[in-house]
Amino acid sequence: MLATLIELQRLKRLDRTGWTLRGLPNGTESGAAHSFGVSVTAMLLADKFISHGISLDVEKVLRIALLHDWAEVRVGDMPRTATLYFGSEARKQAETAAFADLVADIDRTQYLSLYDDYEQRHSLEAKLVKAADVLDLLVEVLALERAGARGLDEFWEVAEKPDFNLDGTAEQIVQELLQAILKARSQLFNNG
Amino acid sequence: MLATLIELQRLKRLDRTGWTLRGLPNGTESGAAHSFGVSVTAMLLADKFISHGISLDVEKVLRIALLHDWAEVRVGDMPRTATLYFGSEARKQAETAAFADLVADIDRTQYLSLYDDYEQRHSLEAKLVKAADVLDLLVEVLALERAGARGLDEFWEVAEKPDFNLDGTAEQIVQELLQAILKARSQLFNNG
């Protein structure tokens, strides 16, 4: 178990390449900091789902959110363009294999099944975490733009294809949060 | 909910002062990266507890781990010496009040109760997270020392008063992980 913790520790230093490739300083955001953001966003979204009568396994949500980027300590934080050259299938296979090796000494079956669920966006919990992944990215972009960063427009394109593949109320809750983010951004550029 | 997410985002940049006060470079570890480490450690510890027949609310464990440092976005990451001058009671009150304001617009009752549980180390889940907090700190110190950092001996003193206030098997599981960390450290300095 210690070996796994030591290896996952590496996410604390690994820069998110999306920022450095666009000219922002090294150290802008680590993979661990992003995973924290996704986990917190997923937790608050889960609360909201539940308060609207949607039943949900919150433990599962948080487990998936915490583990969804573990493979990066072995394959790195590949930029989006990398997927064009490796193919998304090959990328998924490589990341799954890396993940499997990482959890070989802990509760392998459970973690592989959670990871597979996330990759397939099978369960409601997996879809919620994917939504949280996108929302945390946009909140980070908003925070960077508030601090003066520019040249990040392409991240907002994600926000234009707004299907999170959730049902009724759930989709609506996520869309409302997305709209709130978009509104905060448009206020940023209208006022300042 | 967006306002809360934006404010918690700030943990991604807030340096852990323990490192900078000891001469390590700015950006060594953010509060968010530490919270990620604690959450992952708590999750793996919870798995181990369960596999030894200890019953546990994992959702609660993960919620506490994710939120235990939120107050820092309002009161900062105060160095240990700060507690000497404010008094640990005043520090707790201030952090609790800051936490309460942070969660005013989300599920206030639930989060305050979780936070209070953690501060009191009431439940088994709260004690587990406290153990994870200490263990993640030591794994980070070990990682820094492996990379060449020195002058961090005082962090190891924590490891000498090894009472995590857990019962039987649970205490034993945590102690074993602690011993594994101490062994890895002594190997580091004997071999290199």
Added chain:
Amino acid sequence: MLATLIELQRLKRLDRTGWTLRGLPNGTESGAAHSFGVSVTAMLLADKFISHGISLDVEKVLRIALLHDWAEVRVGDMPRTATLYFGSEARKQAETAAFADLVADIDRTQYLSLYDDYEQRHSLEAKLVKAADVLDLLVEVLALERAGARGLDEFWEVAEKPDFNLDGTAEQIVQELLQAILKARSQLFNNG
């Protein structure tokens, strides 16, 4: 004396949390760099006061400017919001106690009396340093904004309540410098 110097050295690494909490990179400004800025600003202000016939103890001005943030090496650079939760009285007491311990082995009586004077804004010299503290902050914000930083508007609110609590000519000198800073800022945003 060496122990004091080693401990004060820590200000060279301690990030000013005002910047990191607003999304600027770690390492934007250290406590030591700020103290240097305040000391230089105070020295030039003192020159100006003297040239207008105001009598002043420049040695005292410079001593206060150099020591006014020493307590941070023990209590950290607390964000403004922290004061809301601790109360400004408790904060002052804690910082004074930390300062007292720091100077225990050097010229204790002299330094405590200077620190107390600064905290009470008793003497003209103390008021001048407080003005320099504000002015250095604003010059730093201006420099950051010139380099592209945004989201720092709340720092300019300080500049709207312009009472430095000085007498006649002294107040006027400080106000003129403040106006020059505000003018430089408005030119920045009108031209670019």
Added chain:
Amino acid sequence: MLATLIELQRLKRLDRTGWTLRGLPNGTESGAAHSFGVSVTAMLLADKFISHGISLDVEKVLRIALLHDWAEVRVGDMPRTATLYFGSEARKQAETAAFADLVADIDRTQYLSLYDDYEQRHSLEAKLVKAADVLDLLVEVLALERAGARGLDEFWEVAEKPDFNLDGTAEQIVQELLQAILKARSQLFNNG
């Protein structure tokens, strides 16, 4: 041509993941800084080859050295472990495809042929650059270790399988430089 230059500019910020994954600070070495090191090392090695009567196309050497890591701006600086999961063949294909797209608007045929030569280690020039790539890595590790970095032992394992696949004198020249580096390292740890 400008689009190509702007995209290659990104190598100036892209951290070499080898360092960050081992706990060294962000910003330790960029891809561009490494490429500069390889190019300079290759130039000095070429001089030495020539002075020993080995005929060589120095222009080709320098072109290969400058371009050998361009693909990273699209696929990232993948850690070594990534190759285990993607397979070295898939990695080569992806990097070659990324490189081909990068040079589509400049002198495509020439650059693809140089890149292919490097990937195959066909020509003497390509082999020389590969040797320079290894030597610059080791000189960097030595510099980091001199400055206090630790935990980099695995990089020295490269130095134990010393076949650069060069002929006679050429191999000997490279081996001598390698030995000089190893000697400098052993002095570092014996003296300090």
Added chain:
Amino acid sequence: MLATLIELQRLKRLDRTGWTLRGLPNGTESGAAHSFGVSVTAMLLADKFISHGISLDVEKVLRIALLHDWAEVRVGDMPRTATLYFGSEARKQAETAAFADLVADIDRTQYLSLYDDYEQRHSLEAKLVKAADVLDLLVEVLALERAGARGLDEFWEVAEKPDFNLDGTAEQIVQELLQAILKARSQLFNNG
């Protein structure tokens, strides 16, 4: 030769002072990263010259581009204002002497002659590298401005005195690239 490589390695860490003096974060661009940018720009310019029938020694171009800033490891990256106080003649002499000492143990005659050629802007190759030096600077400024940096207007003044001292077609090729950069910049500020 190893001693030279170790010393040149230092360019990988040496910040370009132009950025830090204007308030950009430390680590924005190293001397080595800039030299890489100049070398790549020079290589692509050389290709273009050749494709327009201009004959050129590309090996010489690349050697000059790689070595043109080596003296900085001994005299530092002096800001432009430094030249005002030392005089450009004294600066040239000092840098040439530093360069001469640096290459004392490698192929001294060849390198001194290349360096001298560059300093005098004698050959077509030297002029081409000087043009690449300016163009890489402007592409870097453009990249920084795209990422949100401001306050860099004075760098664009270079672009207003557009004489690169080249003949006919060569001058035209460089001017066209310069115009493309200026156009990209004006689009940046018109659109966003």
Added chain:
Amino acid sequence: MLATLIELQRLKRLDRTGWTLRGLPNGTESGAAHSFGVSVTAMLLADKFISHGISLDVEKVLRIALLHDWAEVRVGDMPRTATLYFGSEARKQAETAAFADLVADIDRTQYLSLYDDYEQRHSLEAKLVKAADVLDLLVEVLALERAGARGLDEFWEVAEKPDFNLDGTAEQIVQELLQAILKARSQLFNNG
């Protein structure tokens, strides 16, 4: 006066090249942080001198300490080796000219006279500041070495030629502090 403050602000970002040239991370210490350290050291030394009956103008001490590195904002923090190539006379002249221009709009006569005193090491106050400059450097090296930095031995050579050119008791006070630093360093390497 504002123009002067804005320009001196630049010292807050300017890296001390001594560290980066030896492989330590960018941002290790700014010129402003060093000037703060020298000023504080000078103040405590002045206290000690006075308590031993040496009469001293403390205002003058602090003014000199604060201004002694201002010229760096125009000529940069030149590495020691730079002096070999420019000659120490030319360096002094350039720095003096830069300093003179910097203070042209403030109290020119006073500042030039203080600067000249420091450069000549005329007065007791100037000699005291020079001693503080050396001592702050060594305390910084000690702090860096405690945090794991290595390869800084050459800085300790300064400490072997221990003549600060002071009289009797004054020289003795400085020597005692120097010995305390050397002792702390030898304990560092004997214990750990």
